[in-house]
Amino acid sequence: MDIFSLFTLCGGLAFFLYGMTTMSKSLEKMAGGKLERLLKRMTSNPFKSLLLGAGITIAIQSSSAMTVMLVGLVNSGVMELGQTIGVIMGSNIGTTLTAWILSLAGIESESVFVNLLKPENFSPVIALVGIILIMGSKKQKRRDIGRILVGFSILMYGMELMKDSVSPLADMPEFSSLLTAFNNPLLGVLVGAVFTGVIQSSAASVGILQALAMTGSITYGMAVPIIMGQNIGTCVTALISSIGVNRNAKRVSVIHISFNVIGTVVGLILFYGGNLLFHFPFMNAAVGAVGIAFCHTVFNVFTTLLLLPFSRQLEKLARRAISDETRSEQFAFLDPLLLRTPGVAISECVSMTNQMGAVAHENLLDAVRQLSDYQEAREALITENEDKLDIYEDRLGDYLVKISQHGVSMSDIRTVSRLLHAIGDFERIGDHALNLQESARELHEKDLHFSDAAKEELEVLLTALNDIMALAFDSFAANDPMAAREVEPLEETIDQLIDEIKVRHIHRLQTGECTIQLGFVLNDLLTNFERVSDHCSNIAVCVIESQADDLDPHAYISRLKTDQSFAAGLDRDMAKYRLPQA
Structure with a gap:
């Protein structure tokens, strides 16, 4: 691996992030006020909130955008703090879909029909359809669909660039020795959190981890704590969005962080405690893109099932962390978020x-x-x-x-x-x-x-x-x-x-x-x-x-x-x- 491979990796990440942003923004634009109307139908039923949170995040392909939206709605007085808890949990599940789509890149088969499932094979066709819709349609809705298709294709092209740029790492002994440091779960959590916090996209950081996994150098023991850390890192966006808002809106960020931190702590204890007792045979086995998508989904579903019954306790924790204001505003208003x-x-x-x-x-x-x-x-x-x-x-x-x-x-x-x-x-x-x-x-x-x-x-x-x-x-x-x-x-x-x-x-x-x-x-x-x-x-x-x-x-x-x-x-x-x- 040389300096040009590093350039390719950076370029691939740039394409990946740009494609994801384009796709997400176009999806949000198409959905319009439907998202807000769906959120307003929230009731005290946490399961309904959970499903809507997952559904909306799948629709807009961004859990960060979902959380920022919630902070803004709470700050404007549109939603109550308790209504956001189920939505936050659901958005963590909804964001795992991206990892499953990216995992299709690792499909290997001689069958033409199976190979058609690989994004690198069908994304050029999707890009062409998208460009035709953007340039040839007079209707705004069709142009938005075109931007979604082009955004997805750019995202997948960026994924391919990252995968190709890191493939030489598999033969580098220096890289293999570096990876041994990730056998320390706390370091893995820290790296996953910091990297995701820097790029402010858990989907992108999971995609990079999947690209590295395709070299065959990443094991389950290394990947699991990094995935847990990535969930903590995605809270950075919510944390930034809570600057300058009222105390109730800040509590949304506290709930988001508490949910992921508690899930990570419990997950680490159970995962490594179970390994000490049962010696999981897959710990040192190489993990592929599908395996990472599976671990990502299992962790988020597990955390949701664990903490969903304690929604009220999470709300109380957030209220204790952010005390009540001494005075309230005359009336709530729209939030810049x-x-x-x-x-x-x-x-x-x-x-x-x-x-x-x-x-x-x-x-x-x-x-x-x-x-x-x-x-x-x-x-x-x-x-x-x-x-x-x-x-x-x-x-x-x-x-x-x-x-x-x-x-x-x-x-x-x-x-x-x-x-x-x-x-x-x-x-x-x-x-x-x-x-x-x-x-x-x-x-x-x-x-x-x-x-x-x-x-x-x-x-x-x-x-x-x-x-x-x-x-x-x-x-x-x-x-x-x-x-x-x-x-x-x-x-x-x-x-x-x-x-x-x-x-x-x-x-x-x-x-x-x-x-x-x-x-x-x-x-x-x-x-x-x-x-x-x-x-x-x-x-x-x-x-x-x-x-x-x-x-x-x-x-x-x-x-x-x-x-x-x-x-x-x-x-x-x-x-x-x-x-x-x-």
Whole structure:
């Protein structure tokens, strides 16, 4: 073995890591919000969590990404700490699939069909199919599939390079003497942990161990402690991801580390204790790629079965290791760690935007209640919620801009655009709620009262306003363009009602039934009501726009108002929200 073999080994590792990253990122991108929705279905049932953790890790081919995702979701308040334990255990099992795929490289047979199972034989075909999909398809989903196939092929090519570069080691006595040091299990654990921690991929370190095993120089006695150490080393990613997060999110990393360390300690005691008693005949036997995949799987399954019944104890251990915070945040928010899985981050942004909409809706309803039933406590709540809406807009806006820089699909880009437009409207509705609160306080402090006729007219208008808000907010939350199309006729109805109320108010001023002072307050109320209905219209157009390509909002509204369905909807709403006879 010469310096060029070392270069080849480094290049093979680079290809391997790049292929794995490409494949993993494309799988995450395809899965999108499905991962987050699956995780939200977690219950207290640890077996369901275990299966989902294994399934998602198999789907995205990265236990590290899975753990980072969990840290982000816990930090954002989306998941409870106890829900993550089964998922972490399942992800350790799911990550063993990579080792089994890599073990196919060691298949030896003269049969054509058996040789077709070897990745080095079928991966070039997969690479060709992937390139065709990337270059020849206009659909984003197919291009993502192509990147997955190309990523897998690069990964397997890197594996072949590593295998070829280390093959001369089998004939080197210096290498054989070096390997005798690995007969010390503690050293094996340390090497496995440190190397995996450096490259931050247990799958890659297992792949390198499999490549070395193909030289015939690695025994089971050497491989087992290294495999155990590799599981500890993969915790480094979770440890790094826990920097700067809240204490509950840090506990996810503690659980991950505790799970692997306890499993390694117990595994070493049982394995070497059993060897002392029964003298395992395979200890000095050469291990192949399949044997390493088998040991990797057995160890992870054993650790899971051992510690699954003690999930609550692991949670208590994490809580003791990381004590409770002296104060809690006002409300949980999105974590930057979720940006590593943009599909999950976007799904959480949708959920957070819906929460923002609910706060804006409730705040406006509270402000309207102040007009007839003024309460100091409610005023404080309206002000507090307005501050919260400002925080939502600032943080969500910044977060959505960052997501758009992470190579998301066209569908996700449309979702991001819809959310960016909507959060501005939600925040403005909150501003109008604050304006209504100020008008209500003026009425209360000056003991002003509208005439009975004005009260009846406002009651009709407020019913229409409440209905348009419910329709706009519900269509946004459900992303329902059909329901959103019902908003514009009602918005036009509210505009006509406001115009009619203004005309009637002028008549009452002329006859002395109303005062100038009340007229100023009424005008402020009507202006704010009109602006709120306009924002509801904008929200509805956002929903419709997200379902259509290249929709011009202004052209759409102009075109809509000449449509027969709009006219029918307007007639229906005008009949429903009829002002009382003057």
